[in-house]
Structure formats: structure tokens, C-alpha cells
Amino acid sequence: MNTRALRSLAVAAALTAASLAANAQEVLRIAYIDPLSGPFADVGEAGLKQFQYLADQVNKRNLAGGVKFEVVGFDNKTSPQESLNVLKKVIDSGFRYIMQGNGSSVAIALSDAVQKHNERNPGKEILYLNYAAVDPVLTNEKCHFYHFRFDANSDMKMEALTTFLAKDPNIKKVYLINQNYSFGQAVTRAAKADLARKRPDIQIVGDDLHPLGQVKDFAPYVAKIKASGADTVITGNWGTDMTLLIKAAKDAGLNVNFYTYYGGGLGSVAAMGDSAIGKVKQITEWHANVPTKETDRMVNEFKKQNPKLDYYYGRAGTLMFMLAEAVKRAKSTDPTAVAKVMSGMKMDTELGQVEMRAADHQMIQPLYISTLYKQASKGGPAEVKYDADNSGLGFKTDARIEAYVSAQPTSCNMKKP
Amino acid sequence: MNGAVLRFKPLNVGRYVTWGLFALVLVLAPVAFPQGFAITMMSQMGIWIIFALSYNMLLGQTGLLSFGHAVYSGLGAYFSIHVLNMIGAGAFAFPVTLLPLLGGLFGLLFGVLFGYVTTRKSGVAFAMISLGLGEMVFAASLMFPSFFGGEGGISANRMVGKPFLGITYGPAIQVYYLIAVWTFAAVAAMFALTRTPLGRIANAVRDNPERAEFVGYSTHMVRFLMFALSGFFAGLAGGLSAINYEIVAAESVSAQRSGGVLLAAYIGGVGFFFGPVIGAIVFTFFVVYIAGLTKAWLLYLGLFFMAIVMFAPGGIASIVLMNLNVAKHGLFGRLWKPYGWVAAAGLLAFLGFVAVVEMTYHLSDTGGGTMKLFGLSFEVKSLAPWLAALATLGAGGFLYRLAWNRFRGEWDDIQRIIAEKAP
Amino acid sequence: MEFFLISLLNGVTYGLLLFMLSSGLTLIFSMMGVLNFAHASFYMLGAYFAFQISGHIGFWPALVLAPLGVAVIGMAVERYGLRTVHKHGHVAELLFTFGLAYLIEEAVHLIWGRAPVNYGVPKDLDGTLFMIYGTAFPIYRGFMMLVSVLMLVALYVVLTRTRIGLVIQAALTHPETVEALGHNVPRVFMLVFGGGAALAGLAGVIGGNAFVTSPGMALHVGAIVFVVVVIGGMGSLAGAFIASLLIGLLQTFSVALDWSLGGLFKPMGISFAADSFLGELWNLTLASAAPVLPYLLMVLVLLFRPRGLLGTRDT
Missing domain, CATH: 3.40.50.2300 (Response regulator)
Structure with a gap:
């Protein structure tokens, strides 16, 4: 990293630190774009509940250095075109973080749109957290800096x-x-x-x-x-x-x-x-009967709150906790600053060390x-x-x-x- | 179909004013709703207006019920996006502005190809052939990833070629105006088509094929020409959607898309030229906007569609035209009050109904918990909100019946007066 | 030989299930001219009703009660929906059932959730009927065949040997005359629609646990039943029966064959690269295209023999 970039980063960090101090309860809002109606609504709904539960955990344990997490669901009907409409809406409403997982068709459309948006609107970047779409192209030919995949690809x-x-x-x-x-x-x-x-x-x-x-x-x-x-x-x-x-x-x-x-x-x-x-x-990457302590507790607590649903995505925890840690280290909620921290970041989880590989933003995990x-x-x-x-x-x-x-x-x- | 009788006739103000207003609305819409999301929605509306009108060339004008119309818009879109990618790769130069025309030509090509055999039949046989063809094209779209791009579809960048007068098609607003211009042109072209001998004969073939054949027209040829032209406009809509979304995936040739355009056209009213325009706007509003508000949007859309089929088979357009007809005779003043009552009672019943539906969805999805509705927050498993909602629905429904009967009486009276006035 | 026999059995059972699904549709279409898009939804309702009932009082009562429940719903749909729409013509009727399919699916989502339910094969019918070259033939498949054949026989008897059957047959061709003779034709329509729905419901009771009972099951079979009815000839029960078996066997045997277009040219020393568009087409095996073949067959039948195999009139 050259000195100019370092300096600007320092300035940005100072600015955001100041704004953090001014507004102690800053909220990082994540738009969850997945099916919430139609045939796959149950999958989308279960994921949304789990991410909201995890956001709650982040907030209770203050993992993001004073920043509160909030996950808001948006229905994309598993359609790539509808997802792009939703993305526009989400950007309009001021979201800077999106997450999605169901369907590589949607993932490729969203990733592509995020990349174009970020190129066409510098300073207003969107960060895309992919928790389940497994098409390898997303971290190969079609990779870009603002896409992070937390599942192993196919x-x-x-x-x-x-x-x-x-x-x-x-x-x-x-x-x-x-x-x-x-x-x-x-x-x-x-x-x-x-x-x-x-x-x-x-x-x-x-x-x-x-x-x-x-x-x-x-x-x-x-x-x-x-x-x-x-x-x-x-x-x-x-x-x-x-x-x-x-x-x-x-x-x-x-x-x-x-x-x-x-x-x-x-x-x-x-x-x-x-x-x-x-x-x-x-x-x-995980299933409920892998012996753990903290995850076990969350599995139980989640089941108590949502008797109909399973705590399904182990990687959802990894995603939220890594994002929280990155926000804390970056001392900012700016997507670019957070993405810079998260790129190449290593983290110890109950399942062992995981790494968000810098070269392609693919999570490497057991x-x-x-x-x-x-x-x-x-x-x-x-x-x-x-x-x-x-x-x-x-x-x-x-x-x-x-x-x-x-x-x-x-x-x-x-x-x- | 009564559409043939109730032809669209703009009020005495004349056709130019209508078209002028249409153009004005297209131009001014983004000024009134400048938010990015509104622009997105209006762009989609433009595309769907062309798509639904092209569908109505079959259903409304030629009497062909198709369950596979997405094939033509979808293939048009696929070819357009491949061309866009070739332009981007520098294979040749072609203005993006004219790309939808290419999409239309490919739609026309497939319309000719598939249409020649399928239009030999009409009625249920045609409907089933279109269904089978649609299923096959959809299956093929997943099986051949090198052309259809597999699950991810084909994506492209519309910012290719030299900017012309500063137009790069980067910002969504520029794409909106591109769509608006094409929408205006396509609507005008399709309207003009209804005035040509072909358009007239198509109506004849719809209403009485034996007679048309007897007069000396080949019904197959008429259906085929209409089908091919309809493929052209569908492909044009596909080309626009390729530019708008910069991605084309298998959903663009899916049965859902074909079903969607049928719903849109029918809701608007297939018996009137402008019906599908209204339908496309309402349908897009449902899919894009209402779907963002509630999970139950599919249920609302389904019920709305069923209500149209049962009580207003002429679509929204027929309701609008009947009222315009009353206004033309200067009798609308008598309807204000009854309409007010109907609307008030209907709103009450509607609120009750929405409350019941939303609470049912909430209960079914989460099995309990607190929910927010109309600014109120309550426990969904407690009895009180259910009683309140059901009471509202019941009272609203009862009042609606009363108000409707009163309105109906007034309405019938007016219709009688109009009938007497007629020469 | 071994593989041939097993495939034959599989093909026949699948064909018979298709017949159960499509017989009701044929009946309704021949009587009322309504192409019922919600037919597969009645199939789904049958499965869910059976799931619910068998959870309380067992599978055998469900086998009778669930189709009856579906019949009641079918009759209500006819009486309060279709009859209103009837005056607007066949397209309106068809679109009405099109919308109804949407609504039934949403209702199932609401009542039973969106995930599949665990509706299993009853204990009495779980097991192996006989072994054929080491492959088990489950009792339940035998049961499916039995019910389907019984259904065909019963339908035939009802339509040709009973009074109501004769009235139905007559109303099919000469509704005015039948009306003039004092029969209540609208009521006959209602009964036929209910009966057709019940047949779909019965198929649901049987198919729901053999396959998967989920809100997607209606969509899953929705298009194929039309194919059966069209190929068999609109309104012909015997045609539907033959078409069902034909499609069952066609699909089963084409799965077994790894033929491809490109394969034809292999002996001539021509082969096609797999990664080009045409290469994909040339190398597409018959096996992988099997489930799409019925649609191809339907389009061809409509073009060259529009009345279908045994139909009496053009569609």
C-alpha cells in the first residue's frame, strides 16, 4: 500500500471514528435479498430468521465495536430480474450491505449489478455477502472486490x-x-x-x-x-x-x-x-451435531424462539461474526473500509481457523x-x-x-x- | 366479445390529444417520481406495456390463446444480449439505441419459424401447442449453457460504443427514456396495425373463421402474419429488457413469464386496444411494489385476477370506458354519491380482509409472536385482533352490499336513459 | 431382458398413475368443454387431505374421505365460480381455473406450510410384493396399479351402464334435448366437475405418499396431464388410458437409452466438440431429454392428428 492510500485511509478512519463518537449507536443495516413469497419462501424465511437472530447476538455481545446490526428482509421471488429491482430499491433506501444465497442465477445477477453500480457510483459502494450460492465463477471469472462468499463452492x-x-x-x-x-x-x-x-x-x-x-x-x-x-x-x-x-x-x-x-x-x-x-x-461446512459449545447454545436458543425452524447455516454465524470483527477493526461501516479489512482476514471459530482468501474472496474452511x-x-x-x-x-x-x-x-x- | 362493439373512441377531444397526453406522461413521469426505484418500476412498466400489447395481438385481436408467449420475448432478449456482448468485444459497431430493433427481428424470426406450424390450428389446440413449445424451449434453455448461459444466464454491459450526445446508458434515467421512446413507437405501430386491412381481417378471423375463409381469406395466413408480427413486438420488449437489466436468464422464457403476460393483458382488458397498457401497469405495480409490502401479494393478485374474470371480463378498460360513456352523456354527476358510498364501504371491507389475510400469513409463517399492521402492534395469537378484523370485514361487506345495490339501481337507470337517447 | 422387464413394469405403473391423474380432466373436458388448469391442484388437495386424515384415523378411511372432500370443493367451485363465468365463454372459464390454481397453491402454503409434509406409505402396504432379478417391486406400486385399473373399470361401467352415465353421455352431445327432457343439466355439470375433481383427489391420495407431498406437486404434474389428454384425444377415456401407458413407457425406455444425435455420426468418424452450442445439441442423449419428449410428442400429434389417438373431434 502506498503512502497516499495510507494517508487517505487514516483520514477516513479518523473521520468515521469521529462520527462514531458523535453517534454512539450507529446502525449497520443489511438487506437480505431472498425469496420470501412463492415456493421457496420457507427457505428464505428460515435464513432471514437466523440472520436476524445472529444480528441480535452481535448486538447483545457488542461484537462490532458499538455498531448495531440490523437485517431487513426483501423478497426477490428467486428471480434474477426481480432481484435487480429489489437491489435498486435497497440502494435507494440507503442500504450499503446486501446478503443473498438462494440460487446462483440470482447471485450472478446481483454480483454483476453490484460491480457495475460500484464502478458507476464511486463513493457509494455496496458490499455483497454471499452465504450460499456455490457457482465457482463467482470467485473466478466473475469475481470482484465487493463480493464475499462464505460457503465452499461446488x-x-x-x-x-x-x-x-x-x-x-x-x-x-x-x-x-x-x-x-x-x-x-x-x-x-x-x-x-x-x-x-x-x-x-x-x-x-x-x-x-x-x-x-x-x-x-x-x-x-x-x-x-x-x-x-x-x-x-x-x-x-x-x-x-x-x-x-x-x-x-x-x-x-x-x-x-x-x-x-x-x-x-x-x-x-x-x-x-x-x-x-x-x-x-x-x-x-457444518451440521447441528458437530460438537461445539457456543454454537450449540445458539442452536438451542434459536430452536426455543422458533420451534418450527432449524438453525441451518453454520456459516451464517461465521459471516456475521467476521463482519462484526471487520467493522470493529475498520472503525467504520463504510463498505470499502470493511471490505479492505475482510479481504484476507483470518478468524478462529469453534470449528477451526477460517480464512477469507484475499485473492478471490472465497472463504476457506473445514x-x-x-x-x-x-x-x-x-x-x-x-x-x-x-x-x-x-x-x-x-x-x-x-x-x-x-x-x-x-x-x-x-x-x-x-x-x- | 363485446370489445368489438365498444371500440375505443377518445372523447370528442380527438386522437391527437390522447396520444399527446400519452407522450407527455412518458416524458414527465420521471420528473414526478424521480426516485431510483420509481424509475426502475416505470422502466419495467414500459417493457411490459409492449409485451402485453404484443400478447393482445394474439388473444384480443386474433383470438389465439397462447401459453408460451415468453418464448419470443425471451429469445429476442437472449439474442440482443449476445449482440450487446459482441459490440462490447468490438466484433462490430452498432448503436445500443437500435438494439431492441434487432431483438424484435429475432422475435420475428422465431415467430415465423414456430408460428407457421402452430397457427395452422386455433382454439384449444393452439393453446396446448404453445404450452408444449414453451416447456420445450424452457427445458432447452437450461440444457444448453453455451448459448443460454446456464443458471446464471448471460450478462452484459450496456455502456458500449461511443456516447452519442452524452448518452452512455449508464444512468437508469437514460435507459428509462430509451424505453419510453420505444414504448411510444411500438404502441403507435401496434395501434396503426389494428387499422390496417390485416388488423381488421384478424378480428374477422377471431369472430367467425368460417365466414372469413368463405370470403376468401386464408385464416391460417392471417393468424400466421399476426403471430409473426406479435413475435416481433415481443422480441422488441425482450431487447429492451436485455438493455435494462443487462442480464437475461432462463426465467425470461419460463412458463411463469408466459402466464404473467396473460394475466397482465386480461386484467387490463383484451377487448380494447388500450386495455393491456393498463394491465401492464397494474401488473407491474403488483409484482414490484405490492410484493415489497406484503408476502401475500400472490394471493391478492390471484384474487384480483379471479374477480376480473368473474365480474368484469372486459377488464379494467371496460370499467373505465363504461364510466367514460356515462360522463359523455353528462350523467356522471349522479354517480358521485353512490360511488362514494361504495368506495367507503369497500375500503372498510378491504381493510378487514387485508387484516385477516396478513394475520393468517403471519401466523402460518411464524406460529405466533407480535406483528405490526396499519401502525398497530399486537399479539397475533390473541383473540381481540381477529375479532376486530372479522368484524370490520363483516360490517364492511354488509355495508358494501347495501351501497352496491343503491349504486346498481342508479347505474341501471342511467344506462336506460342513455339507451333511450341513442337513435 | 432383465432390464427390459423391469423397465416395462416401471413404465406401466407410471402410465397408470398418469391415467388416474388425467381421467378426471378428460371427463370434465368432454362434458363441459372446460380445460381445467386447476386439475393438478385438486390432485394436490387430495394428497394433503389424505395426509391430514390419515394422521388421525388412518390411511384406509383417508382413501375414501379425501376424494370426497375434494369432490365437495370441486362442486363448490363449479356452482359458485365456473357457472358465473360460463356465460363469458370458454376462454374465461379456462382463465378462471388458471387463477384458481394460483389460489389453491397459496392456500396450501398457508395451511400446511411451504416445506414438504411427511405423508408416508401406510404400514400395511410398505414392503416388497415380489423380487424380479434382484430388484424389489414394492407392494405400493402394485396397489397403485390395482386402484388405477379399478378406476378405469368403474368409470366405464358408470358411464355406459347407469342412468346418470347415460344422461352425462347425452348431455355431452345434445345438452338442449337433455334439458328439454327434464334433466337438470347444470346439476349434471356440477356432479361431473365434482366427480372429476374426486378422481384427481384419489390420484393425490395414492400419488402423494408414493412421491412427495409438497405445495410444488401441482406444478410438477400440471403440464403432463394436459399432454396425456391431448394425445389421447380430447374427451376420450380410452384414448387417455392408451396415451398414459404410451407416455409412461416412452419415458421409462428413453431413460435407458444413451443415444444421441452425434452418436449417429460416430461410425463415420465424425465427432463433435462438447463445448460448442451445436456440440451440446449433438451430444444430448435421449436419456437426458426423456422428460421433455411428451411435449414434443404432443406438438407433433396436434399438428398431424389433431383429434389425438382416439378422439372423435378436433381439439
Whole structure:
């Protein structure tokens, strides 16, 4: 950093410190842009409640150096175009921080719009906190300084997943079944490349791409998997496409393990029910039965306040606490100042150290592979303390994959202010 | 359809005044509502006006019920954004201002391509073909990411090429005026089309295809021409939306979009040229503004649509025109008071209804807790607010019935007088 | 052979479920000329009613009560909604059901929430009926087939052998004459609409636990039932039956085939790069396009045989 930038930073810091002193109760408002009506409203609503709860935690424990956090929900109907309308509205109302997670389509549209807005309106920058959209392009070709991703992207998850698979000598034949759109295609591609690198002896016995949300009956696909003699299935399917697949597999007595991205997705566990026990595995950055103390307390407290909902995103805590710490260190709520602190920031969490990599603003964090079992209180393994979707089923850790394993090289070429 | 009879006739002031006013509204709207969000909404309204009018060329004018109209606007948008990206990459120079025209040409191309086979049928068969075609194009949009951009869609930067007279299309207001100019041109062109022999014959084909065929017109050819031209205007709307949002994703060819334009056109009134204009404005207002206020917007929109279908199948335009007709005969003075009563009672019932709906949504989403409504804060699980809301709804509904009956009597009386006056 | 038999079974069961879904729609369309867009919503209501009822008094009562509940709602819709709209023409009727589908979905959101509910297969029907080459054939699939066939037989008997059936048939072609003979045609319409809704509801009771009971389930099957009805021929029950089986088998078998357009050229030594637009098209396998094939089939049928397989009149 050259001296001029340092000086201007010092001036900015002094100015904001002064303004902080003048207004001790400064509020940092975050616009939460996700579906709050329509078919995906429950996912959006659950996330909103959790972020609001976490903002409350930040405020109670005064983690942001005197700044209060507030999370306000805006409905984007899972539509990229609607999200852009909402973004305009949010900017009009003076928000400088936005967060979003459901759907890479929305994420790419928003990230793009934020980048253009920031270029066209210097001094009025918007900072975009992405907590769940996993398309790798967001931290590669389409990366920019004001976008931060707190979930592992889909290639990182596959890296971790295949590392785990490679250690299991019983796995000989793998079947890939995915939705025929960019994410499903990316999962297929990454699975093939990673397996060929790590375990060339594993045979890919099938590779199916089916239209997104169009398949009513998965029995034919299951018959195909059965005929191929696969012992393991890898799928990035989510929602109905996943629950129908698992149910059809159970009906046909197909005895294979399913490695999924979204086996624990909101509502999926309840929909799959007992047909998923011991068969469905997921790769996530956290699940409720990872032993922790502070997070455990929050899981309990959140459940007490919202009996219908789960504390679902472990990374939501990481996001809010990292943002709070960054605001405290920057002594400012200005997005540029906060982004400068957060870029490359390391933080210790209960799950280990995490890093917001400076090169592409991708969070590097440990990942967990877990399997669905009955809850301990319903006769399942003792580790399964909490269930998902109030279904009596919960996840049990199979393995923890350290942060460095899943880290991927990036093609991001970021312009920094 | 009664639309054929009640043709739009501006009050004696003449057509130029109407069009002048339309242009004036387009020019002055951003002055009245300068906020960024309002500009966004009005830009979207402009795009939807073109889109809904192009839809009405099929439904209202030719009698073709389509469930896949988004295909043409969506493909127009996709091609426009690819061209925009090529301009940005320096492949060739082309003014962004004229880009929507290219979108329209691509819409026309697909209108010709798909239209030639699909318009051989009309009625339910046509509706089902359009539905199937829409599903196939949507499925394809997800399967072929190199053209459709996959989940993220295709994004672009509209600030390409040399600025012309300082117009860079960076600020939203410049894009608004671009949309406004195109909207005015497209509306005028589509209106002119209704006055051409083709437009007239299209009406004939809608009302009585056998007779039109008998007179010597090929119904297939008429439907095909109207369909292709409608594809052109849909593509034009698509091109504008590509410039406005700088992104085109799979949703632009989705069944929701096709359903949306049907709703918009029908709410406005398909029997009148200006109906879909009103419909597009109301629909966009719902989707963009009301949706920001309440989670129940889908329910309100659905109910509103059903109410229109059941009680005012001519759409909002028919209600407006009937009142204008009364005013033309100088009898509107008699309606002020009954209207006032109806509005007051209706407002009361509406408030009660909204309260019940909002409380139900709140209860269903959170299972209890305090909520805020109309500036009041209360516990949603307690009985009192429910009683209050239901009482308001009941009283409002009762009064509304009374007021409506009175209004109806007056209205029928006026209609009788007008009928007697008529030669 | 093994794979062929299993696929055949899968195809037939799926086809029979499609028939359950579409028979009610065919019935309503042939009688009233109304293409009911809310038909799949009645299917969804059936599933949710069954979920609710079976939670209290078990699956078997739900099998009877849930379709009845849906029938009542269907009749109310006809009596207080469609009948008002009828005078505005078929487009208005169609749009009315279009709006109704929106409303039913929102109502389901409100009452049962937006996430899927856990409506499972009843204990008595959970298990394996028989094994075929090591693949289990679940009892529940057998049950689905049974109900569907029973439904076809019952419909046939009611329509051709009972008085009300004959009145319905007559009202289909000569409503004025039937009216003149003293039959209450509007009431017949109401009963038919309720009956059609009940059939959809029954399909929901059976399909809801075989698949997933969620607010998205109506949208999930919404378009495919139209395809069945159109291909079979508007208003033809037998046509709908054949079309259902045809689509079931078509989809099931095309999943099994990894054919692609590009594959045709392989023997000639021509291959296509995967990352170009045309490459994606050439390399698209039949398996991955399977769920879209019915729409293609529908468009082709409408263009070349507009009355469908067994229809008696053009759509």
C-alpha cells in the first residue's frame, strides 16, 4: 500500500471514528435479498430468521465495536430480474450491505449489478455477502472486490468429497446423476476429473443428466443404476429431484450410498423420511451435531424462539461474526473500509481457523461429510443429538476435511481500490 | 366479445390529444417520481406495456390463446444480449439505441419459424401447442449453457460504443427514456396495425373463421402474419429488457413469464386496444411494489385476477370506458354519491380482509409472536385482533352490499336513459 | 431382458398413475368443454387431505374421505365460480381455473406450510410384493396399479351402464334435448366437475405418499396431464388410458437409452466438440431429454392428428 492510500485511509478512519463518537449507536443495516413469497419462501424465511437472530447476538455481545446490526428482509421471488429491482430499491433506501444465497442465477445477477453500480457510483459502494450460492465463477471469472462468499463452492465440495471417497477401498463403481443445468453439469465434470486424478481405478459406470424438476418418476433411473452395478452414487440434485430419487431407490431395494450436496437441504430430510437412513450422506461446512459449545447454545436458543425452524447455516454465524470483527477493526461501516479489512482476514471459530482468501474472496474452511441417522432420542447413534426439520432424523459426522484440502486455485484477477 | 362493439373512441377531444397526453406522461413521469426505484418500476412498466400489447395481438385481436408467449420475448432478449456482448468485444459497431430493433427481428424470426406450424390450428389446440413449445424451449434453455448461459444466464454491459450526445446508458434515467421512446413507437405501430386491412381481417378471423375463409381469406395466413408480427413486438420488449437489466436468464422464457403476460393483458382488458397498457401497469405495480409490502401479494393478485374474470371480463378498460360513456352523456354527476358510498364501504371491507389475510400469513409463517399492521402492534395469537378484523370485514361487506345495490339501481337507470337517447 | 422387464413394469405403473391423474380432466373436458388448469391442484388437495386424515384415523378411511372432500370443493367451485363465468365463454372459464390454481397453491402454503409434509406409505402396504432379478417391486406400486385399473373399470361401467352415465353421455352431445327432457343439466355439470375433481383427489391420495407431498406437486404434474389428454384425444377415456401407458413407457425406455444425435455420426468418424452450442445439441442423449419428449410428442400429434389417438373431434 502506498503512502497516499495510507494517508487517505487514516483520514477516513479518523473521520468515521469521529462520527462514531458523535453517534454512539450507529446502525449497520443489511438487506437480505431472498425469496420470501412463492415456493421457496420457507427457505428464505428460515435464513432471514437466523440472520436476524445472529444480528441480535452481535448486538447483545457488542461484537462490532458499538455498531448495531440490523437485517431487513426483501423478497426477490428467486428471480434474477426481480432481484435487480429489489437491489435498486435497497440502494435507494440507503442500504450499503446486501446478503443473498438462494440460487446462483440470482447471485450472478446481483454480483454483476453490484460491480457495475460500484464502478458507476464511486463513493457509494455496496458490499455483497454471499452465504450460499456455490457457482465457482463467482470467485473466478466473475469475481470482484465487493463480493464475499462464505460457503465452499461446488468444486471445493467435490474436492473434499472425492478425497474422502478415495480413501475407501470398497468403492469401485460410481454412478453420477445430476440435473441438466449449469450446476449439475459442473458437479458431473468435477466428479469425473477429481476421481480420475485420485483413484483412476474407480469406474464411472453411469453419467445421467436429467432436466431440472421435470422427472416425475425416478424408478427408471434407479433401474439403470441397479443394472450398472454401482456401489456409490454422487448427486448434486436438490429439492424434489433428490427426494424422489432417494424414495425410488428405497422402493426398488437399491443398496448404495448416496453422496449428496443437498441431502440436508431444508425440508428434504422430512420429505425423504426413513428411506434415507444410513444411505444419504452430505457434504457441508457444518451440521447441528458437530460438537461445539457456543454454537450449540445458539442452536438451542434459536430452536426455543422458533420451534418450527432449524438453525441451518453454520456459516451464517461465521459471516456475521467476521463482519462484526471487520467493522470493529475498520472503525467504520463504510463498505470499502470493511471490505479492505475482510479481504484476507483470518478468524478462529469453534470449528477451526477460517480464512477469507484475499485473492478471490472465497472463504476457506473445514468441511464435514455426514450421514443421516435416527436421532439419539429415537434410538439412533448417540452423536445424533439434534434432528433436522423436526423429523426425528439427524446427521452424524463421518469425516472432517481440513480447510487446505478443499482449497482450489483461482483464476480471479481482482481490481482492488 | 363485446370489445368489438365498444371500440375505443377518445372523447370528442380527438386522437391527437390522447396520444399527446400519452407522450407527455412518458416524458414527465420521471420528473414526478424521480426516485431510483420509481424509475426502475416505470422502466419495467414500459417493457411490459409492449409485451402485453404484443400478447393482445394474439388473444384480443386474433383470438389465439397462447401459453408460451415468453418464448419470443425471451429469445429476442437472449439474442440482443449476445449482440450487446459482441459490440462490447468490438466484433462490430452498432448503436445500443437500435438494439431492441434487432431483438424484435429475432422475435420475428422465431415467430415465423414456430408460428407457421402452430397457427395452422386455433382454439384449444393452439393453446396446448404453445404450452408444449414453451416447456420445450424452457427445458432447452437450461440444457444448453453455451448459448443460454446456464443458471446464471448471460450478462452484459450496456455502456458500449461511443456516447452519442452524452448518452452512455449508464444512468437508469437514460435507459428509462430509451424505453419510453420505444414504448411510444411500438404502441403507435401496434395501434396503426389494428387499422390496417390485416388488423381488421384478424378480428374477422377471431369472430367467425368460417365466414372469413368463405370470403376468401386464408385464416391460417392471417393468424400466421399476426403471430409473426406479435413475435416481433415481443422480441422488441425482450431487447429492451436485455438493455435494462443487462442480464437475461432462463426465467425470461419460463412458463411463469408466459402466464404473467396473460394475466397482465386480461386484467387490463383484451377487448380494447388500450386495455393491456393498463394491465401492464397494474401488473407491474403488483409484482414490484405490492410484493415489497406484503408476502401475500400472490394471493391478492390471484384474487384480483379471479374477480376480473368473474365480474368484469372486459377488464379494467371496460370499467373505465363504461364510466367514460356515462360522463359523455353528462350523467356522471349522479354517480358521485353512490360511488362514494361504495368506495367507503369497500375500503372498510378491504381493510378487514387485508387484516385477516396478513394475520393468517403471519401466523402460518411464524406460529405466533407480535406483528405490526396499519401502525398497530399486537399479539397475533390473541383473540381481540381477529375479532376486530372479522368484524370490520363483516360490517364492511354488509355495508358494501347495501351501497352496491343503491349504486346498481342508479347505474341501471342511467344506462336506460342513455339507451333511450341513442337513435 | 432383465432390464427390459423391469423397465416395462416401471413404465406401466407410471402410465397408470398418469391415467388416474388425467381421467378426471378428460371427463370434465368432454362434458363441459372446460380445460381445467386447476386439475393438478385438486390432485394436490387430495394428497394433503389424505395426509391430514390419515394422521388421525388412518390411511384406509383417508382413501375414501379425501376424494370426497375434494369432490365437495370441486362442486363448490363449479356452482359458485365456473357457472358465473360460463356465460363469458370458454376462454374465461379456462382463465378462471388458471387463477384458481394460483389460489389453491397459496392456500396450501398457508395451511400446511411451504416445506414438504411427511405423508408416508401406510404400514400395511410398505414392503416388497415380489423380487424380479434382484430388484424389489414394492407392494405400493402394485396397489397403485390395482386402484388405477379399478378406476378405469368403474368409470366405464358408470358411464355406459347407469342412468346418470347415460344422461352425462347425452348431455355431452345434445345438452338442449337433455334439458328439454327434464334433466337438470347444470346439476349434471356440477356432479361431473365434482366427480372429476374426486378422481384427481384419489390420484393425490395414492400419488402423494408414493412421491412427495409438497405445495410444488401441482406444478410438477400440471403440464403432463394436459399432454396425456391431448394425445389421447380430447374427451376420450380410452384414448387417455392408451396415451398414459404410451407416455409412461416412452419415458421409462428413453431413460435407458444413451443415444444421441452425434452418436449417429460416430461410425463415420465424425465427432463433435462438447463445448460448442451445436456440440451440446449433438451430444444430448435421449436419456437426458426423456422428460421433455411428451411435449414434443404432443406438438407433433396436434399438428398431424389433431383429434389425438382416439378422439372423435378436433381439439
